[in-house]
């Protein structure tokens with residue numbers, strides 16, 4: 001080995017990794033329509049439970065989705081999870097399938113599921129979790145209106 005061609009092994013590392021778990025979050029917005037209805041129950045029950053959200057002709061929300069991954073920053077990149085990669089995963093698994101769609105009719109992974117915010121965060125988790133290859137998915141939070149949101153952390157989770 002010549003002095004002008006140092007191998008990586010012969011170099012003193014200049015980067016000093018830090019230990020500790022860090023939570024990182026990516027936020028996206030999308031629009032979707034739904035109707036809250038349980039087709040196994042009578043119409044009067046549905047109207048009583050869901051009120052305006054039971055409207056036969058659908059209604060829409062501007063959803064805000066926040067996906068959090070936790071883990072130790074990678075010693076080489078300093079990232080817990082590359083948020084650009086997380087943005088791509090959320091786009092492929094959620095946004096492209098749901099944006100400007102109707103949860104009751106258009107979204108395969110919501111087939112047969114009542115599209116409440118609660119059910120949406122569990123379904124979104126199931127879509128995203130297999131794609132998180134380092135660190136671990138910590139939470140999926142979905143804001144349906146200014147005042148209402150739901151959050152899922154997997155399994156029992158709380």
Ligand code: NI
Nearest residue numbers: 034053059061
């Ligand atoms: Ni609604």
